[in-house]
Amino acid sequence: MENTYYNPADLKKFGNISELQPEMGRKFFDYYGEVFKEGALTEREKALIALAVSHAVQCPYCIDAYTSNCLEKGADENQMMEAVHVAAAIKGGAALVHGVQMMNKIKDLTM
Amino acid sequence: MPIPVKSLKAQQHQFANPAFQLEVLQHAGTEEGDFPLFGAKLLEHQLYPLRPTGTTILQVNVGKMCNQTCRHCHVDAGPDRKEIMTRDTMQLCLDVLAKSPQLTTVDLTGGAPEMNPDFRWFVERLSAMGRQVIVRCNLTIILANPKYYDLPEFFKKHRVQVVSSLPYFSASRTDAQRGDGVFEKSIKALQMLNKVGYGQEGSGLELNLVYNPSGAFLPAGQKSLEAEFKRRLKSGYDIAFNNLFCITNLPISRYLDYLVESGNYSSYMEKLVTAFNPAAAANVMCRNTISVGWDGALYDCDFNQMLELKVQPGTPQHIHDFDLTQLDGRQIMLNQHCYGCTAGAGSSCGGSTT
Numbered sequence: 001m002e003n004t005y006y007n008p009a010d011l012k013k014f015g016n017i018s019e020l021q022p023e024m025g026r027k028f029f030d031y032y033g034e035v036f037k038e039g040a041l042t043e044r045e046k047a048l049i050a051l052a053v054s055h056a057v058q059c060p061y062c063i064d065a066y067t068s069n070c071l072e073k074g075a076d077e078n079q080m081m082e083a084v085h086v087a088a089a090i091k092g093g094a095a096l097v098h099g100v101q102m103m104n105k106i107k108d109l110t111m
Numbered sequence: 112m113p114i115p116v117k118s119l120k121a122q123q124h125q126f127a128n129p130a131f132q133l134e135v136l137q138h139a140g141t142e143e144g145d146f147p148l149f150g151a152k153l154l155e156h157q158l159y160p161l162r163p164t165g166t167t168i169l170q171v172n173v174g175k176m177c178n179q180t181c182r183h184c185h186v187d188a189g190p191d192r193k194e195i196m197t198r199d200t201m202q203l204c205l206d207v208l209a210k211s212p213q214l215t216t217v218d219l220t221g222g223a224p225e226m227n228p229d230f231r232w233f234v235e236r237l238s239a240m241g242r243q244v245i246v247r248c249n250l251t252i253i254l255a256n257p258k259y260y261d262l263p264e265f266f267k268k269h270r271v272q273v274v275s276s277l278p279y280f281s282a283s284r285t286d287a288q289r290g291d292g293v294f295e296k297s298i299k300a301l302q303m304l305n306k307v308g309y310g311q312e313g314s315g316l317e318l319n320l321v322y323n324p325s326g327a328f329l330p331a332g333q334k335s336l337e338a339e340f341k342r343r344l345k346s347g348y349d350i351a352f353n354n355l356f357c358i359t360n361l362p363i364s365r366y367l368d369y370l371v372e373s374g375n376y377s378s379y380m381e382k383l384v385t386a387f388n389p390a391a392a393a394n395v396m397c398r399n400t401i402s403v404g405w406d407g408a409l410y411d412c413d414f415n416q417m418l419e420l421k422v423q424p425g426t427p428q429h430i431h432d433f434d435l436t437q438l439d440g441r442q443i444m445l446n447q448h449c450y451g452c453t454a455g456a457g458s459s460c461g462g463s464t465t
Contacts, residue, residue: 074331
């Protein structure tokens with residue numbers, strides 16, 4: 001066992017998850033590959049979405065992979081940082097919008 | 112990191128030595144061991160020995176002198192490089208072309224080819240022979256000195272295809288690779304080329320841009336990036352061009368130095384090896400190109416030229432011994448840097464190969 005929970009070298013071993021459940025692993029990676037193909041969205045747009053989501057789910061493997069992927073797909077630094085701000089805005093907004101729930105409860109509980 | 116103004120050669124840097132570069136390349140690997148030899152990889156796909164499919168392009172490097180010292184330059188070109196092709200050697204190239212109608216295209220590179228004092232003399236003669244001439248123009252040369260201001264008109268007159276590097280549509284990424292102020296000058300030069308008709312629909316004057324990553328990553332899909340470049344250059348600067356060629360940086364010379372210095376060498380080589388694509392390997396440019404050095408020596412490509420790997424021993428080694436039949440039967444010289452041309456969608460002086 002590693003001394004840390006995350007090891008950068010594990011990223012390239014992602015495919016190994018299929019060893020313990022080959023069928024589900026295969027289906028997942030086929031799906032994954034299909035999702036990131038050029039479609040109604042370009043590969044670059046998908047990479048930027050993935051980068052934003054990587055930050056929202058705070059996955060260091062994903063941040064590593066999709067920073068490289070965004071650069072490879074031709075995204076620039078401004079686009080990448082704006083994508084991270086979109087993630088931050090949604091994360092922040094998601095916390096703050098619950099303030100309404102809190103306010104409703106305050107109303108219920110107070111005179 | 113600032114870009115050094117001197118070439119590796121002038122700095123007496125160890126990466127100026129081709130033998131040292133080859134030594135480093137041959138010992139690249141990960142914790143799991145060295146990478147497979149490129150030739151062995153080709154053998155797995157029935158492509159070894161790699162041979163020409165018929166040479167149609169003569170690529171002539173007219174000298175290593177350049178007004179820029181780009182961070183990724185595989186030539187280690189710069190203002191301090193004095194290796195320049197003479198008119199006599201150019202004449203030998205013209206003699207070869209006169210008796211080799213199969214060589215339909217002449218691709219001029221450098222350095223900044225325009226800095227060779229006999230550049231115009233050479234282009235005029237190539238054009239008179241009816242050959243398609245390509246000039247790999249770094250754009251800033253057009254603005255470097257008043258004597259170059261009329262280059263767009265000169266190119267137009269001889270129907271030269273202009274191929275120019277523009278690593279990105281932003282100043283920060285371009286200048287990081289090519290030097291401070293290069294982006295702004297490149298934009299002005301592109302506007303000058305557009306003004307005489309280059310890149311404009313129906314003009315027949317072809318202006319192609321080259322994208323190569325400014326960092327330790329592989330290039331994007333060519334079509335998608337071309338669309339983005341066209342959109343951004345049109346909306347930001349009213350610039351039009353024909354095609355974008357995506358070129359992978361090969362791990363030699365200054366780019367190899369950058370990879371080692373930045374700690375990216377092993378992971379970059381691993382990316383290249385992992386992305387090996389047999390379809391790209393089947394279409395590598397060395398199968399239809401012969402590269403001529405500033406001194407007339409013959410190579411399989413401009414990268415081998417910089418590593419001083421001449422064409423197979425036993426075949427003509429110099430332009431004065433040029434024999435296309437013999438050269439078309441040669442075995443192409445390979446080494447680990449060749450993984451750069453076979454990764455992903457493939458890479459050549461004309462962009463992706465698949």
